[in-house]
Amino acid sequence: MPELPDVEGFRKVLESCARGRVVRRVDVRDAGVLHAVSARRLSEALEGRRFTGTQRHGKWLLARTGGPLLALHFGMTGRLVCSDAEDALDAHDRVVFTVTGGRQLRFRDQRKLQGLWLCEDADAAARLLEGQGPDALAVDREEFEAALASRRGKVKTVLTDQSALAGLGNLLADEVLWRAGLPPTVRASDLGSPDRRRLYTHMRRTLRSAVTAGCVPPRDTWLTGHRDDPDPTCPRCGTHLRRTRLSGRTTVWCPGCQQAGT
Structure with a gap:
């Protein structure tokens, strides 16, 4: 099960693969990993926007776009993978973000116990994470x-x-x-x-x-x-x-x- 170090690694994958790049296309291959958002709404909200930064709290990862925030939780088997657009898809690639430069950020998850949320703004993201305690890496x-x-x-x-x-x-x-x-x-x-x-x-x-x-x-x-x-x-x-x-x-x-x- 991904823990804090794994999620910090996924944050670095997102940063190196997609930060500063525009989302050209969002392909939801399995809507079972989406929570409180439809595949259509996710695509409408993120296509044309640029990934501007990331934030991790505990096992949660937030991706900023200058507008809505993408929240990810990896459950037991989730991960982020950076691929070239022409690379073959894995059977467990559930959502694929194609960004400028021919790269793809892929949310890959076998068991689908958690997944992706769309937060319309920072306040919505704070409400999603309000039940979390202090981050173990940052707590004094x-x-x-x-x-x-x-x-x-x-x-x-x-x-x-x-x-x-x-x-x-x-x-x-x-x-x-x-x-x-x-x-x-x-x-x-x-x-x-x-x-x-x-x-x-x-x-x-x-x-x-x-x-x-x-x-x-x-x-x-x-x-x-x-x-x-x-x-x-x-x-x-x-x-x-x-x-x-x-x-x-x-x-x-x-x-x-x-x-x-x-």
Whole structure:
């Protein structure tokens, strides 16, 4: 599932492929990815306009045009691809934006769990995102600690709750908690101030590395590099990793390294 680093990578794809270019044609190949807008309205609103910039908040991406804004959410399998206009289409290319210079920006998504919204102005975009918490890459430490202290749920659940903190998904939350040495089942409100500070520090470091990689990288020195092994062990202490489910998500953690908060 795309998380903040992936969406930041998609933002860069849009910037390099289409920023400053005029939308010549919008081809909606599958209207099932459109939300609260018809294929005709999307084409009318964007054709002839120029992509002028981008903004990411959590897992959401906004593309500005000097008028309506295009909002994208990638769900579990969505992505943006930059192609030449003559390149063969993929079976999962749902919406194709042909821009000046012979390029195409393609919204590709196999499972179609989210998709595209058209926001008529910045206020409409703000209303679409109003339920989101602060962006995980931009949040300051005081705001982060306040968000944790005000939630009674398990810390893993809070970290992946987009209304508490926008951008973290399953892989990132497990990785950050492992690095911080905190079990996923401890209540967020029970964490002491040193735990919250340590968690914030490791979240920032993990996000910076992952954004550079454009994904949550499955490195040998990371928990994510071992979570799918047949018999996974901790790359730090060698303890066998445990799997459990929290809020319907598979959670991987190390009982040797991740002790209760203090």
